[in-house]
Amino acid sequence: MTTSAPTRLDDAPYLDVTDPNFSIRSAAVREARERSWFARTPYGIAVLRYDEVNKLLRDQRLRQGSYAWPAHNNASGSFADWWMRMLLSKEGADHSRLRRLANPAFSPKLVKQMMPDFQRLAGDLIAQFAARGECEFVSEFAEPYATQVICLLLGLPISEWKGLADLAVEMGLALGVTFKRDEARINAATDKLFEYARQAVEALKRNGLGEDFLSSLVRANEEDKQALSDQELYDMIVLAIFGGIDTTRNQLSLAMDTFLQHPEQWRLLGDDPELARAAVEEVMRVRPTVTWVTREALEDFEYQGLAIAKGTTLHLFSQSAGSDPRAFDDSSFDITAKRLPHFGFGAGAHHCIGHFIARGDMTAALALLAERLKNPVTNGESQWLPDSGNTGAIRLPIRFDAVRDE
Numbered sequence: 085m086t087t088s089a090p091t092r093l094d095d096a097p098y099l100d101v102t103d104p105n106f107s108i109r110s111a112a113v114r115e116a117r118e119r120s121w122f123a124r125t126p127y128g129i130a131v132l133r134y135d136e137v138n139k140l141l142r143d144q145r146l147r148q149g150s151y152a153w154p155a156h157n158n159a160s161g162s163f164a165d166w167w168m169r170m171l172l173s174k175e176g177a178d179h180s181r182l183r184r185l186a187n188p189a190f191s192p193k194l195v196k197q198m199m200p201d202f203q204r205l206a207g208d209l210i211a212q213f214a215a216r217g218e219c220e221f222v223s224e225f226a227e228p229y230a231t232q233v234i235c236l237l238l239g240l241p242i243s244e245w246k247g248l249a250d251l252a253v254e255m256g257l258a259l260g261v262t263f264k265r266d267e268a269r270i271n272a273a274t275d276k277l278f279e280y281a282r283q284a285v286e287a288l289k290r291n292g293l294g295e296d297f298l299s300s301l302v303r304a305n306e307e308d309k310q311a312l313s314d315q316e317l318y319d320m321i322v323l324a325i326f327g328g329i330d331t332t333r334n335q336l337s338l339a340m341d342t343f344l345q346h347p348e349q350w351r352l353l354g355d356d357p358e359l360a361r362a363a364v365e366e367v368m369r370v371r372p373t374v375t376w377v378t379r380e381a382l383e384d385f386e387y388q389g390l391a392i393a394k395g396t397t398l399h400l401f402s403q404s405a406g407s408d409p410r411a412f413d414d415s416s417f418d419i420t421a422k423r424l425p426h427f428g429f430g431a432g433a434h435h436c437i438g439h440f441i442a443r444g445d446m447t448a449a450l451a452l453l454a455e456r457l458k459n460p461v462t463n464g465e466s467q468w469l470p471d472s473g474n475t476g477a478i479r480l481p482i483r484f485d486a487v488r489d490e
Contacts (some may be wrong), residue, residue, distance in 0.1 A: 090120055091388070091389035091390050092390075093124055093129070096123050096124050097120055097123045097124070098124045099113060099123045099124070100126065101126065101399075102126050102127075106471070107471040107472065108403045108404065108471055108472045109403060113132065113401070114404075114407075116130075116132060117132040121135075121388065122136070127397055127399060128396055128397030128398060128399060129397070130376070130398075131398055131399065131401060131405075132401050133408050133410060133411075134408040134410060134411035134424070135408075135410065135411065137404075138405070140379065140398060141427065141430060141432045142431060143387075143432075145382055145383055146381055148173065148378070148434045149379045149398070151167070151168065151173035153167065153258075153259075154168070154258075157263040159258070159263055159264055159267055159270075160267075161270075161271035162275050163270045163274040167258075169315070169319050170322075170323050171183060171186065171319075171320065172323070179433065179434075182316060182320070183437060185301075186304075186320055188304075189301045189304075190439075190440055191440065194297055194300075194440075194441070195441055195444035196444075198441075198444065202445045202449070205232050206225075206448055206449045209224070209228055209229055209232075210225070210452060210457070212224065213225075214486070214487035215487055215488065216486065217484055217486030217487075218481070218482065218483040219482060220479060220481050221336075221337060221477070221480040222333065222478065222479055222480050226332075226333045226340075226477075227249050227333045229449055230249075230329050230330075230332035230333040230445075231246075231248050233328065233441075233445045234325050234329055237296070237324065237441070238280075238281075238284040238298050238324075238325070239288055239291075239296065240280070248277075252330055254269050254270065255270055255273040255274055255277060255326055256326070256330050257269060257270050259473070277322050277325055277326065278318055278322055281321040281322050282318065284321065285317070285318070289302065297324075302317065324438065327438060328438060330474070331373050331374065331474070332446065333476065334475065334476025334477070335367070335368065335372070335428075335446060335476070336446060337476045338367060338371040338372075338475070338476055339363070339364075339367040339450060340453070340460070340477075341477060341480060342370060342371050342417060343460070344461065346417050347460075349363075349419050350460065353451070354455055354458065357451035357454070357455060359420065360447045360451035361443070362419050363419040363454075365423065366417060366419045368406075368426050368429075369406040369407075369423060370406060372402050372403055372426065372427070373428070373474055373475055374402060374428060374429075374474055375401065375402060375471075375472055376403065377399070377427065378397060378398070380397055381393065381395060381398070402430075406427065412424070429442070456487060457485075458484055459485050460482045461482065461484070462481065462482060463481040463483035465479075466479055466480050466481065
């Protein structure tokens with residue numbers, strides 16, 4: 085195993101992440117990781133190893149890097165404006181203020197009280213296809229489940245889920261290379277999501293605040309509009325809708341595909357639902373939907389002999405770090421193994437604020453799926469997003485032992 089690494093950018097391996105066929109799980113990435121802790125890409129520097137990703141995610145000489153994405157695409161309108169205002173794109177005092185005010189809405193206490201609701205949603209969806217012995221996993225489970233969780237959080241009727249899911253897909257076009265081409269569709273979807281946010285807040289105020297997710301955000305806004313303005317409140321709600329639907333849907337599809345390739349692990353989970361929490365973490369180590377996290381250098385500095393200029397973009401490959409043999413003696417998929425933390429939710433100041441909710445709803449879903457769907461296998465051709473950036477299944481047909489009513 086190679087431990088030395090180049091200290092000049094020109095000497096580093098090159099990964100063409102713009103190639104439509106590029107896979108972050110490819111042999112090319114593994115070979116580059118053995119040669120060096122970093123690689124060159126058309127988008128900047130890729131960081132490939134666990135220790136370096138772990139440290140650079142927390143390095144205060146770097147800021148969150150994807151804030152500049154609309155500008156890179158010469159995009160304007162409601163999505164670009166929201167993207168620049170929202171929590172993810174803020175730094176320093178503004179970021180700390182927004183995060184502090186939002187934290188109670190994303191607390192473990194909230195997740196614990198919602199677990200029965202998550203289990204009910206998962207059970208209702210599974211019941212619709214269990215007797216058939218087959219389903220298209222994304223459209224029949226992952227997408228409706230992820231979106232119905234958001235409906236619960238916002239106090240919206242569950243019947244609204246399909247409209248929200250479609251808007252999230254339209255808005256998600258902004259994260260692809262066709263952003264500028266699809267700008268009008270993206271902005272229209274963004275406007276509609278903001279209207280959903282306003283309607284949810286108005287309905288909550290009419291009915292009275294409770295101890296739920298949305299009430300916590302609205303209460304922070306009502307107590308001090310200087311601390312959390314109306315605009316910041318709506319921005320936060322739209323982030324919860326957009327981020328919650330897209331990432332959970334994708335991560336559940338990646339989980340199912342991973343278990344299809346490891347049927348013995350699925351049987352373990354089915355026999356012991358207490359393993360579901362560990363299963364979520366293990367899936368996110370080996371198949372995270374967010375395959376890399378972006379940072380930007382705030383100043384010139386040197387790291388392990390490599391000169392990094394101010395403004396340089398660094399892509400911290402969470403996917404590659406999660407299987408780095410320097411951190412994992414045996415990186416094979418095992419939901420019973422004790423592991424170092426993964427980077428599927430990022431780390432440092434920009435660690436995903438919704439991670440407790442995501443962990444909770446996916447834990448409930450995987451436990452019930454493994455209990456009800458025995459011996460799942462693929463059942464036709466799957467369709468996938470590119471295996472880099474934010475990835476997941478578009479279509480994942482499966483079959484399993486039909487569940488007969490007794």
